[in-house]
Amino acid sequence: EIVLTQSPATLSLSPGERATLSCRASQSISTCLAWYQQKPGQAPRLLIYDASNRATGIPARFSGSGSGTDFTLTISSLEPEDFAVYYCQQRDSWWTFGQGTKVEIK
């Protein structure tokens, strides 16, 4: 089973700052990685698929990069609505999620 480890657990930033979130896979997954955003009381929303492709309607300030075992989600300039929890996800034999990174207002 492939394990995804996200870091940091919490990121405290101010609006307008750049956010860099990490997701590391326990073995190579090529570019088969997705990122989701979840706000309190809401379902997750797909942001990025195949490591670097933005999903429909996702603003350009969200970008993904990486391949193999190390992946990054970058939010270039945080908007107030971006403060949320972010999860990475991969599929090997089945789907697994990372434990999440909370982006909170500093």
Place this chain on the structure above:
Amino acid sequence: EVQLLESGGGLEQPGGSLRLSCSGSGFTFNSYGMNWVRQAPGKGLEWVSAISGSGLNTYYADSAKGRFTISRDNSKNTLFLQMNSLRGEDTAVYYCAKEGGYKQPFDLWGRGTLVTVSS
């Protein structure tokens, strides 16, 4: 409107059973794999089960194997999760989620239904 709507959650005693349903609309239901994902209170996302568009192939997390059964009725655009032998650790919001394509991430989620297992 493209949407998923879950139902069937509630309070059940340990050892009991529940059947969750998820109704899809606005897309060709039988063309997409579907999944159940759960989230325990204050915790992260946990994938539970998946089923192919045809319904012929099913997959389960270890936590669900032998207790949960995923199925679908494509004539009614509905996904199901039969949950038996429920445990306290099954308490969670259960989301249904649509794959964006073959083995593609989940591009559509329902709002979730809360399952509480407690005596």
